[in-house]
Amino acid sequence: MPLFWRMFLLNAVVLVLATGLLMGPWVTVSSPVLPREALVLCGGLVALLVANALLFRAGLAPLRRLTKAMAEANPSKPGQRARVTGHGELAELTETFNVMLERLEAERAASSGRALSAQEAERRRVARELHDEVGQTLTAVILQFKTLADRAPAPLREDVVTAQETVRDSLDEVRRIARRLRPGVLEDLGLLSALRALTTEFSTPGVTVSHRLDGSLPSLGAETELVLYRVAQEAMTNAARHAGASRIDLALRSVEPRIVELVVGDDGRGLRGTEEGAGIQGMRERALRLGAALTLTSDDAEGTTVRLRVPLPTEGAA
Incomplete structure (x- = not known):
């Protein structure tokens, strides 16, 4: 039964019962209202409100669970699904939400796969340029410093050697960065x-x-x-x-x-x-x-x- 008719019929039953009580001989209302009659009417009103609250709470419980599942859904943490309970429109809505989650996870997996593939390709390109361009340039600088150190006078030789070691450390760092960007050992071994x-x-x-x-x-x-x-x-x-x-x-x-x-x-x-x-x-x-x-x-x-x-x-x- 659709949610609208379910709620409508529940309220209709309550109102018909209340009308039948008022039309029957059990409940009478004087003018002005007597304290005993006012007490009966207030009790009936409270009973109607409590009955409506309980009925609506039971009828909308699946909707609250679905709202909570929607708030907690995270496409980066797949596998989360809303629990399908009952029948009718709310059950169909919950199933539709679960299907939408599956579709979102599949689309996100595909898009993240494309993004990660492009990222890995860019890492390989940067690593290759670091190794081929920057690495070779630093290697040439180290050789030039070595030649300069052999020809430099004694007072300057120590400074040249220090500069050569600094460049060598930089070359090692460049190679380390290139290895992290493109793990050649993973592809080779x-x-x-x-x-x-x-x-x-x-x-x-x-x-x-x-x-x-x-x-x-x-x-x-x-x-x-x-x-x-x-x-x-x-x-x-x-x-x-x-x-x-x-x-x-x-x-x-x-x-x-x-x-x-x-x-x-x-x-x-x-x-x-x-x-x-x-x-x-x-x-x-x-x-x-x-x-x-x-x-x-x-x-x-x-x-x-x-x-x-x-x-x-x-x-x-x-």
């Missing part, structure tokens, strides 16, 4: 080697990084490997630079026959109720691209844990 190299990169005198990598993982595909690598890279960057962590643990394992799980935990200061920045939003976008589930748990005493569960396509699926 695979995900496990790339993650080992990543843990080595973040291991410093103040930060201890450990890894547990499952060597018997199924074939993941280039796109899945790239998403896992980027999420691990961003999580470790947040832990080392923003959380002040002294220990970072990275694990990659197969938890179910067709699910691979990446876990990055640290002992830093935690999120402490801060809003999600661009780094975390980027991780959610990458997870959405694969239909994966990304969860972040934070505790001031235990740091932050980033968990990414990636479902793998069934064998033979496109």
Whole structure:
């Protein structure tokens, strides 16, 4: 039954009962109204209001649940659906909202996939230019400084060598940035080697990084490997630079026959109720691209844990 007729009939039943009581011999009204009659009328009015409130509350309860689901819906956190209860227009409205959510998630996954592909292409271009242009220029400058140091008089030789080392440090930094922009080891040696190299990169005198990598993982595909690598890279960057962590643990394992799980935990200061920045939003976008589930748990005493569960396509699926 449509919501309009349901509410109309409920109120009609209440009003017909009230009219029947007034027309029958049970209730009479004098002029002026006697206190006993006024008490009966007020009691009847209160009963009508309570009955209407209860009926409307029960009838509109699915609409309140749908409103709450709409307010909590977030396309970057897929899988949230409104619970379908009852029948009629409200049930159809809830089902339509769920279909709209599915469509929004699919469209967002497609658009984020295109954006991330363009981002990766731009990263490769910038990394190539840094390596080929800036790197070669700095290498030439280092060689010129070496020639100049061999010919410079003794009082100036030390300053020339110092300048040469400064340029060499800059070259190392450029190469490090290029490696982060375009992980060549991922393309050449695979995900496990790339993650080992990543843990080595973040291991410093103040930060201890450990890894547990499952060597018997199924074939993941280039796109899945790239998403896992980027999420691990961003999580470790947040832990080392923003959380002040002294220990970072990275694990990659197969938890179910067709699910691979990446876990990055640290002992830093935690999120402490801060809003999600661009780094975390980027991780959610990458997870959405694969239909994966990304969860972040934070505790001031235990740091932050980033968990990414990636479902793998069934064998033979496109």
